[in-house]
Amino acid sequence: xxxxxxxxxxxxxxxxxxxxxxxxxxxxxxxxxxxxxxxxxxxxxxxxxxxxxxxxxxxxxxxxxxxxxxxxxxxxxxxxxxxxxxxxxxxxxxxxxxxxxxxxxxxxxxxxxxxxxxxxxxxxxxxxxxxxxxxxxxxxxxxxxxxxxxxxxxxxxxxxxxxxxxxxxxxxxxxxxxxxxxxxxxxxxxxxxxxxxxxxxxxxxxxxxxxxxxxxxxxxxxxxxxxxxxxxxxxxxxxxxxxxxxxxxxxxxxxxxxxxxxxxxxxxxxxxxxxxxxxxxxxxxxxxxxxxxx
Amino acid sequence: xxxxxxxxxxxxxxxxxxxxxxxxxxxxxxxxxxxxxxxxxxxxxxxxxxxxxxxxxxxxxxxxxxxxxxxxxxxxxxxxxxxxxxxxxxxxxxxxxxxxxxxxxxxxxxxxxxxxxxxxxxxxxxxxxxxxxxxxxxxxxxxxxxxxxxxxxxxxxxxxxxxxxxxxxxxxxxxxxxxxxxxxxxxxxxxxxxxxxxxxxxxxxxxxxxxxxxxxxxxxxxxxxxxxxxxxxxxxxxxxxxxxxxxxxxxxxxxxxxxxxxxxxxxxxxxxxxxxxxxxxxxxxxxxxxxxxxxxxxxxxxxxxxxxxxxxxxxxxxxxxxxxxxxxxxxxxxxxxxxxxxxxxxxxxxxxxxxxxxxxxxxxxxxxxxxxxxxxxxxxxxxxxxxxxxxxxxxxxxxxxxxxxxxxxxxxxxxxxxxxxxxxxxxxxxxxxxxxxxxxxxxxxxxxxxxxxxxxxxxxxxxx
Numbered sequence: 001x002x003x004x005x006x007x008x009x010x011x012x013x014x015x016x017x018x019x020x021x022x023x024x025x026x027x028x029x030x031x032x033x034x035x036x037x038x039x040x041x042x043x044x045x046x047x048x049x050x051x052x053x054x055x056x057x058x059x060x061x062x063x064x065x066x067x068x069x070x071x072x073x074x075x076x077x078x079x080x081x082x083x084x085x086x087x088x089x090x091x092x093x094x095x096x097x098x099x100x101x102x103x104x105x106x107x108x109x110x111x112x113x114x115x116x117x118x119x120x121x122x123x124x125x126x127x128x129x130x131x132x133x134x135x136x137x138x139x140x141x142x143x144x145x146x147x148x149x150x151x152x153x154x155x156x157x158x159x160x161x162x163x164x165x166x167x168x169x170x171x172x173x174x175x176x177x178x179x180x181x182x183x184x185x186x187x188x189x190x191x192x193x194x195x196x197x198x199x200x201x202x203x204x205x206x207x208x209x210x211x212x213x214x215x216x217x218x219x220x221x222x223x224x225x226x227x228x229x230x231x232x233x234x235x236x237x238x239x240x241x242x243x244x245x246x247x248x249x250x251x252x253x254x255x256x257x258x259x260x261x262x263x264x265x266x267x268x269x270x271x272x273x274x275x276x277x278x279x280x281x282x283x284x285x286x287x288x289x290x291x292x293x294x
Numbered sequence: 295x296x297x298x299x300x301x302x303x304x305x306x307x308x309x310x311x312x313x314x315x316x317x318x319x320x321x322x323x324x325x326x327x328x329x330x331x332x333x334x335x336x337x338x339x340x341x342x343x344x345x346x347x348x349x350x351x352x353x354x355x356x357x358x359x360x361x362x363x364x365x366x367x368x369x370x371x372x373x374x375x376x377x378x379x380x381x382x383x384x385x386x387x388x389x390x391x392x393x394x395x396x397x398x399x400x401x402x403x404x405x406x407x408x409x410x411x412x413x414x415x416x417x418x419x420x421x422x423x424x425x426x427x428x429x430x431x432x433x434x435x436x437x438x439x440x441x442x443x444x445x446x447x448x449x450x451x452x453x454x455x456x457x458x459x460x461x462x463x464x465x466x467x468x469x470x471x472x473x474x475x476x477x478x479x480x481x482x483x484x485x486x487x488x489x490x491x492x493x494x495x496x497x498x499x500x501x502x503x504x505x506x507x508x509x510x511x512x513x514x515x516x517x518x519x520x521x522x523x524x525x526x527x528x529x530x531x532x533x534x535x536x537x538x539x540x541x542x543x544x545x546x547x548x549x550x551x552x553x554x555x556x557x558x559x560x561x562x563x564x565x566x567x568x569x570x571x572x573x574x575x576x577x578x579x580x581x582x583x584x585x586x587x588x589x590x591x592x593x594x595x596x597x598x599x600x601x602x603x604x605x606x607x608x609x610x611x612x613x614x615x616x617x618x619x620x621x622x623x624x625x626x627x628x629x630x631x632x633x634x635x636x637x638x639x640x641x642x643x644x645x646x647x648x649x650x651x652x653x654x655x656x657x658x659x660x661x662x663x664x665x666x667x668x669x670x671x672x673x674x675x676x677x678x679x680x681x682x683x684x685x686x687x688x689x690x691x692x693x694x695x696x697x698x699x700x701x702x703x704x705x706x707x708x709x710x711x712x713x714x715x716x717x718x719x720x721x722x723x724x725x726x727x728x729x730x731x732x733x734x735x736x737x738x739x740x741x742x743x744x745x746x747x748x749x750x751x752x753x754x755x756x757x758x
Binding site: 088090100106139140165172 | 296298299300301302305
């Protein structure tokens with residue numbers, strides 16, 4: 001078994017683009033001319049110079065009638081009502097918490113929007129305000145849903161369901177928000193033995209599947225029992241698979257992660273991150289995805 | 295933009311490591327990072343690199359009317375600027391607290407210590423004095439801005455030359471640099487700030503904290519001292535209570551550090567002076583390597599290979615006997631210079647095999663690894679496609695020497711058959727391979743003759 005692997009810098013081989021693309025996508029880089037037709041209105045990600053419409057971000061051109069905008073491939077998360085997000089508490093303020101969710105502005109979790117431990121439903125009193133730090137402290141990770149959006153783009157969260165709340169032991173993977181596919185549910189229990197929360201803001205939480213379901217008291221009890229080694233290996237492998245998919249810009253959803261996991265089983269966990277192995281695994285996963293689609 | 299908050303895991307990891315006297319970059323508690331001083335072409339322009347923290351300082355001067363309360367003294371003006379170039383969390387209008395505290399500290403260190411003789415900056419009392427302006431920009435924030443900025447400031451001031459002035463009666467003549475050589479500022483002493491970070495309520499102390507360490511520290515103590523052991527400024531901040539003997543210990547450490555840093559500064563100034571006098575090239579174009587002018591350069595660290603042989607011997611002795619060992623692997627010399635080629639050729643065995651271009655492996659040879667060999671087969675297939683795209687590599691000299699010493703120790707391994715679960719155990723004769731194949735210098739995995747081997751392995755895989 002090798003102890004150290006060394007790799008000298010080399011030119012990256014161009015990615016294998018053998019998979020057929022569904023439809024032509026107009027990809028632009030900052031500074032590319034989108035169109036010289038002056039009849040179009042400029043939207044986000046574009047600007048006008050010398051009668052030309054030029055892209056200011058790298059992304060895909062989208063056109064709605066006369067409005068042309070460029071949707072960036074990599075950017076901060078823009079909240080939409082109903083999204084599931086994973087965030088980290090940065091501040092504890094009066095009657096609310098500030099949560100960092102990889103957006104331009106910190107989001108807000110009001111005291112009135114949380115479930116109390118034990119699932120009780122009552123008006124929050126002054127004692128609750130003083131005991132805020134007992135529920136959520138700085139540095140804690142939570143899963144929440146976007147309740148509303150302020151006019152400046154800041155997002156207001158709520159955890160008014162037993163499936164949301166403080167997250168205990170697991171691994172957080174931070175990816176670009178554009179890679180997380182919008183689905184009906186973002187909480188998945190993968191058959192390989194771990195569960196995953198795909199936050200729309202690009203934060204992905206991988207954790208060991210809890211044995212008892214819906215027994216947690218409103219999601220605040222942190223289960224700090226030691227996680228067995230087999231679970232930890234599954235979680236590490238999942239994390240590496242997600243990183244492999246991200247390198248090749250594959251959309252992340254439960255099926256793609258699962259296919260990638262199964263493709264990676266013959267390899268050792270730490271080898272998944274080697275470029276050759278990554279490419280091979282992702283190709284196989286992509287092939288399976290295409291086969292299952294069409 | 296916002297700075298990403300530190301996760302609880304990272305915080306706990308850093309604090310636990312500090313408890314065990316370990317730092318992320320491997321330094322000891324009282325060690326400074328590498329300090330590098332480089333000068334620009336202009337007089338008074340210098341850049342200081344403290345590890346990866348970079349500060350650029352520029353001194354300029356102007357004739358102005360003096361302050362009414364001090365008609366015979368020159369004016370000193372210090373300014374440190376933080377920009378998003380240094381760190382994503384620093385925005386032009388946002389980090390006012392940090393900015394104000396840094397500026398105040400540097401002002402106290404440089405102005406209140408009277409290191410610059412302000413009387414000498416007077417030209418005509420009450421009418422014209424020199425205003426010396428020191429502008430500092432933080433180019434990269436990796437912790438300990440104070441120290442880097444104080445070094446940059448004092449070095450820039452020492453490096454600076456102001457135009458010569460002569461007063462005859464009522465007439466004041468300011469000479470241009472061509473007419474008369476510019477004159478240095480009169481600097482009495484060089485105050486240098488040294489920062490101490492405290493953790494676990496003052497139990498642990500680190501000198502020169504990095505940015506990560508600064509995020510988890512409890513308190514910070516900054517002592518500005520010159521090489522004559524005179525304290526110019528002391529500032530303590532944070533939520534830590536310090537005992538008197540702790541502070542005294544810190545001052546003793548500061549004295550040692552300041553002496554070293556002052557020596558380094560003197561040498562840098564002398565070198566630059568010499569370069570300018572001899573007409574040699576000076577300026578940033580010379581001091582910063584021109585290949586990567588804006589990127590960081592990792593300094594090559596020497597690797598201690600003295601006891602590698604004993605360590606390798608121990609590991610081999612303790613390890614289980616290997617299932618198969620292939621002596622005499624083949625090296626393709628593409629990656630190594632001719633000097634290394636000669637060195638490697640002189641070894642008793644032939645050269646190891648380079649598989650994927652630009653990769654090498656040092657193994658420990660502990661257990662059987664059929665799984666790894668399968669993977670290497672796939673890598674070989676990928677590698678053959680990638681061969682044509684391989685570009686020139688940088689050669690890591692230290693690593694090649696390391697691998698060659700390790701290989702040397704393993705060349706004495708006997709070929710041993712083990713009782714592995716596989717039905718067929720194959721020992722292959724080494725063959726000269728036409729082109730690149732992977733170097734696997736572990737005693738277990740050297741498999742030069744891939745082609746014959748692969749067929750057998752494919753058979754074996756289907757049989758499983």
